[in-house]
Amino acid sequence: MWQDQLRGIYYIALKDMKTYYLKPPAISWGMVFPLAWTLAFYLRSPGDFAELVPGLLAMTILFSTTAAEAVVINFELRLGTLERLLLAPVSITSVLLGKVLGGFLFGLLMTAIVAAASILYLGLQPDIIGLALIAVPSLMVFSSMGALFSVSVKEVFEAQTLLNLPRFFMVFLCGVVYPVSALPEGLQLLARLLPLTYTVQGLQASFFAGRDSMLLQNLLVLLVFLILFLLPAIKLLHRRFE
Amino acid sequence: MVRTFIQDYLNALATFKIAFIHIRGLEVMAIAEIHMHKNPAILTENLTKRYGDLLAVDHISFQVNEGEIFGFLGPNGSGKTSTIRMLVGLSQPEEGRASILGYRLPAEITQAKRYVGVVLDASNLYDELSALDNLLFMARLYGVPRDEQKSRAYQLLKDFGLYERKDDRFGTFSRGMKRALTIAAALIHEPRLLFLDEPTTGLDAAAARSLRGLISRLREKGLTIFLTTHYLEEADLLCDRIAILVRGKIVKIDTPAGLKRLVQTQSLIEFSFARDVSALTGDLRRRLGGAEAAFLDESRVRIYGGDPPQIFDAVFQFSRDNGIGIEAASTIRPSLEDAFLRITGLSTVVMGTEKGGGKGKGGRQ
Ligand SMILES: Nc1ncnc2c1ncn2[C@@H]1O[C@H](COP(=O)(O)OP(=O)(O)O)[C@@H](O)[C@H]1O
Ligand SMILES: [Mg+2]
Numbered sequence: 001m002w003q004d005q006l007r008g009i010y011y012i013a014l015k016d017m018k019t020y021y022l023k024p025p026a027i028s029w030g031m032v033f034p035l036a037w038t039l040a041f042y043l044r045s046p047g048d049f050a051e052l053v054p055g056l057l058a059m060t061i062l063f064s065t066t067a068a069e070a071v072v073i074n075f076e077l078r079l080g081t082l083e084r085l086l087l088a089p090v091s092i093t094s095v096l097l098g099k100v101l102g103g104f105l106f107g108l109l110m111t112a113i114v115a116a117a118s119i120l121y122l123g124l125q126p127d128i129i130g131l132a133l134i135a136v137p138s139l140m141v142f143s144s145m146g147a148l149f150s151v152s153v154k155e156v157f158e159a160q161t162l163l164n165l166p167r168f169f170m171v172f173l174c175g176v177v178y179p180v181s182a183l184p185e186g187l188q189l190l191a192r193l194l195p196l197t198y199t200v201q202g203l204q205a206s207f208f209a210g211r212d213s214m215l216l217q218n219l220l221v222l223l224v225f226l227i228l229f230l231l232p233a234i235k236l237l238h239r240r241f242e
Numbered sequence: 243m244v245r246t247f248i249q250d251y252l253n254a255l256a257t258f259k260i261a262f263i264h265i266r267g268l269e270v271m272a273i274a275e276i277h278m279h280k281n282p283a284i285l286t287e288n289l290t291k292r293y294g295d296l297l298a299v300d301h302i303s304f305q306v307n308e309g310e311i312f313g314f315l316g317p318n319g320s321g322k323t324s325t326i327r328m329l330v331g332l333s334q335p336e337e338g339r340a341s342i343l344g345y346r347l348p349a350e351i352t353q354a355k356r357y358v359g360v361v362l363d364a365s366n367l368y369d370e371l372s373a374l375d376n377l378l379f380m381a382r383l384y385g386v387p388r389d390e391q392k393s394r395a396y397q398l399l400k401d402f403g404l405y406e407r408k409d410d411r412f413g414t415f416s417r418g419m420k421r422a423l424t425i426a427a428a429l430i431h432e433p434r435l436l437f438l439d440e441p442t443t444g445l446d447a448a449a450a451r452s453l454r455g456l457i458s459r460l461r462e463k464g465l466t467i468f469l470t471t472h473y474l475e476e477a478d479l480l481c482d483r484i485a486i487l488v489r490g491k492i493v494k495i496d497t498p499a500g501l502k503r504l505v506q507t508q509s510l511i512e513f514s515f516a517r518d519v520s521a522l523t524g525d526l527r528r529r530l531g532g533a534e535a536a537f538l539d540e541s542r543v544r545i546y547g548g549d550p551p552q553i554f555d556a557v558f559q560f561s562r563d564n565g566i567g568i569e570a571a572s573t574i575r576p577s578l579e580d581a582f583l584r585i586t587g588l589s590t591v592v593m594g595t596e597k598g599g600g601k602g603k604g605g606r607q
Contacts, residue, residue: 001352003385004352004385007382007383007385008383011379011382011383012383015368015371015379018370018371018375019368019370019371020370023370079366079369080362080364080366081366081367081368083332083362083366084362084366084367085383086331086332087330087331087332087355087358087360087362087428088355088380088383088384089352089353089355089356089384089385090383091352241332241333242333242334
């Protein structure tokens with residue numbers, strides 16, 4: 001039985017890669033957007049660009065996964081193809097996990113490209129295992145966040161629009177551009193409530209501080225966020241088929 | 243359910259090898275017999291679906307036997323799709339029970355899905371994928387053995403006349419081709435039971451005819467088919483048995499021949515009036531005594547039963563009293579349509595005009 005579910009999750013993720021992710025909306029939001037930002041930062045201050053790499057990676061993680069998720073669930077709900085998936089021996093939970101996994105894989109691909117390019121170009125020497133320990137759960141967290149927004153609304157464009165608010169907040173509050181410590185106290189508090197903060201912190205630790213306790217802490221917080229996003233997303237999708 | 247209970251009881255007895263002492267009654271034997279050799283493909287008991295205050299499916303009970311084509315015939319909005327959605331696990335009944343292929347719903351739906359193929363009322367494969375890739379994706383999802391995926395897909399593409407187009411995207415297909423491929427996709431895991439929700443609706447006559455041919459051929463291969471339709475001719479042509487559904491209720495289950503027999507023993511006279519008599523239906527019905535009137539539209543009525551001379555008298559009197567001329571009167575050979583009219587009291591015009599209607603589509607979650 002569980003083999004059925006695993007198989008379902010895997011093939012749904014794979015099919016999504018093939019049908020949606022390598023299409024214009026996913027590409028523009030998921031890849032071009034972070035790349036454009038990276039370029040903009042680089043052109044502004046080529047000197048201390050290296051310091052910005054963790055933030056840019058975090059942003060790539062955030063945008064690639066959420067952009068993908070915003071498209072895949074609503075699209076399929078509207079076309080009735082998601083129902084088609086449920087007619088196979090695949091549970092609603094597995095369908096959602098397959099979708100999240102697809103977003104994760106797409107994000108992983110994008111993030112790996114950006115990471116490899118910036119590391120090689122700048123000659124950085126991050127702790128690769130530490131980097132993976134933060135990037136992988138982060139990709140899952142934001143893929144789940146995208147899924148949660150996606151199942152909360154009816155239309156594809158609503159999900160994209162609705163996602164812009166937290167994405168915007170996170171880019172400015174979570175240390176992507178400005179360090180969290182430079183923010184006013186109130187905003188610092190807000191930053192603590194946003195998952196991207198822990199992605200940025202964790203990535204910074206893996207790039208500049210080596211593997212330390214901070215890394216583990218960030219990893220744990222990210223796992224908590226993963227559960228906070230994933231469970232309600234599954235629940236909301238179930239509700240659509242009552 | 244009594245039957246399940248008895249079956250459990252028998253199983254228990256068999257285990258303890260004392261069955262011979264107990265199984266004496268012929269009835270018990272018969273039940274055991276039925277269970278061992280002829281599991282019903284679908285069994286429902288008081289199955290009910292509500293959407294808010296609307297009773298979309300109203301305590302329906304029926305049984306579909308293995309190997310038959312069982313039809314749900316009813317106008318749009320009568321609850322056909324809602325019934326299918328409950329039977330395939332896409333929605334939950336508020337009341338009642340159902341089992342398919344012996345698996346109880348909803349608890350065992352996941353096991354049942356392996357043996358069930360479903361074609362919903364929309365063609366829902368992936369526009370972006372080719373015909374072949376759509377079939378292969380479904381094959382993988384159902385766990386069809388790797389070495390059989392391609393051969394089954396090719397065979398289905400050939401059977402459905404789509405082999406030449408196997409590399410074209412689903413999105414580029416015509417309606418009829420889309421429907422055909424959707425059915426093919428529902429067969430890739432070799433199900434024992436196939437659900438078809440209005441398979442020919444929205445297709446042109448030629449595509450519909452070829453699809454009906456395909457459906458008949460599937461039955462010959464031993465597949466059990468549950469199909470819904472609002473076309474009387476289609477139900478007549480394809481189905482072994484038909485359940486007539488009106489406003490969520492099953493009003494009659496019989497073979498097409500049985501349904502026709504209901505009206506064949508009776509006289510049937512059709513009158514066409516010169517103008518709209520819909521305001522006067524009560525008056526007309528009162529004059530007819532025991533005979534029943536079914537209105538085909540606002541100026542045409544069919545009258546079943548009764549004594550023909552008396553009916554003619556009554557209708558002529560009605561026409562004189564109300565000053566409405568009679569344009570035509572004829573006796574008619576009963577068809578399934580007449581059986582339908584007679585049973586449901588619904589005009590077949592209802593079935594006709596609602597087919598393109600906006601209701602019932604969309605808004606479904
Ligand atoms: N998701 C839904 N929410 C509310 N009402 C619905 C929903 N689905 C169907 N209905 C209503 O239930 C009734 C039966 O619909 P349906 O089962 O689609 O009929 P059919 O398939 O026979 O045309 C209709 O009145 C329809 O409007
Ligand atoms: Mg329907």
